Amino acid sequence: MKILGLETSCDDTGVAVFDTDKGLLAHKLYSQIKTHAEYGGVVPELASRDHIRKLMPLVRAVLDEAGVDGANLDAVAYTAGPGLAGALLVGASVGRSLAWGWGIPAVAVHHMEGHLLSPMLDTENTPTFPFLALLVSGGHTLIADVQAIGEYRILGESIDDAVGEAFDKTAKLLGLGYPGGPAISRVAQNGIDGRFRFPRPMTDRPGLDFSFSGLKTAVATEAEKFDLNDQLVADIALAFEQAAIDTLRIKCERAMKEAGQRELVVAGGVSANRRLRDTFNAMADKHGWRVFFPPLEFSTDNGAMIAYAGAARLLAGERQGTEFNVFPRWRIEELRPVK
Numbered sequence: 001m002k003i004l005g006l007e008t009s010c011d012d013t014g015v016a017v018f019d020t021d022k023g024l025l026a027h028k029l030y031s032q033i034k035t036h037a038e039y040g041g042v043v044p045e046l047a048s049r050d051h052i053r054k055l056m057p058l059v060r061a062v063l064d065e066a067g068v069d070g071a072n073l074d075a076v077a078y079t080a081g082p083g084l085a086g087a088l089l090v091g092a093s094v095g096r097s098l099a100w101g102w103g104i105p106a107v108a109v110h111h112m113e114g115h116l117l118s119p120m121l122d123t124e125n126t127p128t129f130p131f132l133a134l135l136v137s138g139g140h141t142l143i144a145d146v147q148a149i150g151e152y153r154i155l156g157e158s159i160d161d162a163v164g165e166a167f168d169k170t171a172k173l174l175g176l177g178y179p180g181g182p183a184i185s186r187v188a189q190n191g192i193d194g195r196f197r198f199p200r201p202m203t204d205r206p207g208l209d210f211s212f213s214g215l216k217t218a219v220a221t222e223a224e225k226f227d228l229n230d231q232l233v234a235d236i237a238l239a240f241e242q243a244a245i246d247t248l249r250i251k252c253e254r255a256m257k258e259a260g261q262r263e264l265v266v267a268g269g270v271s272a273n274r275r276l277r278d279t280f281n282a283m284a285d286k287h288g289w290r291v292f293f294p295p296l297e298f299s300t301d302n303g304a305m306i307a308y309a310g311a312a313r314l315l316a317g318e319r320q321g322t323e324f325n326v327f328p329r330w331r332i333e334e335l336r337p338v339k
Contacts, residue, residue, distance in 0.1 A: 001074040002066075003314060004059070004098070005307025008051045008091030009083025009111045010138070011035075011042045014303030015058040017066040017073075020311050023123060026065035027304045030054045037178050041168065048086035055094055062303075070102035077310020080108035081327030082139065088326035096324045106320040107310040112140055112332045114305035115267040117149070117312065118294035121304055127292045132261045134252050135332075136276075137268035138164035141210050141248075142332075143255050146265070149312050150337035155255055156208025163244055164270045166212035170219050170240050174233050184237045185273055191238025192231070196222060198243040203250045208258075210251060215243055245276045249283055256289060264291045272299035312338055 002025070007014035016027035032050050036042050063069055078095030081088055092108070099106035116133050120126050130147045132155075141164075142157035161169070164181060171180030176187060198218045201211045219240050226232050256264060266280055271293050284291040298304050316338040 001311060001314065002068055002072060003107075003307045003311045004063070004073055004076045005109075005303040005305070005310055006055065006059070006076065006078040006091045006095045007111075007114070007301050007303045007306045008055065008087050009079045009081070010087060010301060011047045011050075012301040013051050013054045013058060014301055014306070015055070015062045016303035016307045017062055017068060018304060018307035018311055020315070024121060024304055025068070026062045027302065028058050028062050029302055030058060033179060040172055040178050042084070044084045044086055047084060048090055051087055051090040055090060059098070070098065070104070073102060073104055075099065075105045075107055075310060075314045076102075077107040077109050077306050077313070079111045079114065079306055080325070081111060081330035083111055083328060085326060085328045088328065092324050092326050096320065096322075100322065105314065106324070107313050107318055108320045108324065109306050109309045109313065110330060110332060110335055112268075113150075113335060114309045115294075116144070116146065116265065116332075117309050118267050118298045118305040119265050119292040120308060121298050122295050125292065127263045127265050127290070130261070131263035131265055132252070132255055132259055133265040133267065134248065135268045136163050136248065136266070136270035138162060138168065140268065141212070143208050143252060144332065145259060148337060150335045152333050152335065154333055155259070156210065156251060158210040158212060160211050160213040161216065163210070163212055163248065164268070166216050166244060167270070169216050170237075173220050173223060174228070174237060176233070176237070181270060181273060184241055185275065187234045188238040188241045188275070190231070191234040191236075193238065195235040196239035198222075198239050200243055200247045200250060203247055208251050208255050210247065212244065215240070215247075241273075241275055245273070245279050248276070249279050252280070253283055253287075256287070262289050264289060266291060267294050267299070269300045272296055
C-alpha cells in the first residue's frame with residue numbers, strides 16, 4: 001500500500017509517500033525557521049499561512065518524485081494533533097479533501113506516535129516490541145512503556161517545560177536566537193568543561209517525572225552574574241546541555257531497570273542532538289541494552305513518520321469519516337491499540 005503523509009503540526013510542512021512493500025518513496029520538508037526567527041519563536045498565525053502556501057506544491061512535488069498520483073494511492077494520512085490548532089487544520093482539511101477527491105481513505109495520526117515510530121524508517125536497525133520510549137521535543141518530554149502500536153503507558157513526563165522548550169528559552173536568554181536546540185549545541189562545542197555546573201532536576205528523588213523550568217532559572221541566575229562574552233556563553237551553554245541530557249539519561253536508566261526492558265527508543269526533535277545520542281549510546285553499551293534513534297533527517301517533524309504511522313493504522317482497519325477534527329491537546333495514551 002502507498003500512503004501519502006502530511007505533517008503540519010507546528011512550523012514544518014512535511015510531505016512523504018510511504019510504500020508498505022518498498023519503503024519510503026519520496027519526501028520533502030519546508031522549514032519556517034527564517035520566518036519565525038525574528039520573533040524568537042513560532043507565531044501560530046504565520047505558521048498556518050505558510051502551511052497554506054506550501055502544502056499543495058509540496059504534495060505535487062512529492063507525488064512526481066515518487067512516480068504516483070492520487071489514483072495510485074491507498075490512503076492519505078495527516079497529523080490531527082497535538083499541535084497548533086490552525087496549523088493542524090490546514091493539514092487535516094487538505095488531507096481529508098484530497099482523500100475524498102481521490103476516493104481513498106483518510107487516516108488521522110497522532111503527532112507523537114509518528115515520532116515514536118520514526119526509528120522504524122531505518123529498515124536496517126529497528127526495535128522490537130515491547131520497549132521503552134523517550135519522546136523529547138519542543139512540546140513533550142515523556143517516558144512511555146510501549147507494548148505494541150497504540151498500546152502506550154506513560155511512566156513519567158515533564159511537570160512544566162518540555163526539554164526542547166528549555167533549550168529554546170535558554171538560547172533566548174543567552175542571545176543565541178531561535179531555534180534554541182541547534183544554537184545551544186553549536187556554541188557548546190567551544191565551551192570549557194567544568195566551568196559551570198547546573199542541577200539535574202528531580203534526579204535526587206524517586207520517580208520518573210521531569211522538570212526543566214528550574215534548570216532554565218538556574219542558567220538565568222548564573223548568567224546575570226557576568227558581563228557575558230562569547231566564551232562565557234559557550235561555557236554556560238555546554239553546562240546547560242550537559243545538565244539537560246544527563247537528567248534525561250538518569251531518568252531513562254532508572255526506567256529501564258525498573259521495567260526490566262532491554263530496548264529503548266529515543267525520538268522527537270531533541271533526539272537529533274549529538275551529545276544526547278553519544279550519551280545514550282554509551283549508557284546502552286554499559287548495560288548491554290539497545291537504543292534506537294530515527295535517522296537524523298526524520299528526527300524533527302516530517303511527513304515520512306506520519307505516512308508510516310498512517311500505514312500502520314490503515315492496516316489495522318482505521319478510517320477517518322467525512323467529518324474531521326483536530327486535537328491541539330491529545331495525550332498519546334488515549335490512542336486505540338492496533339489489533
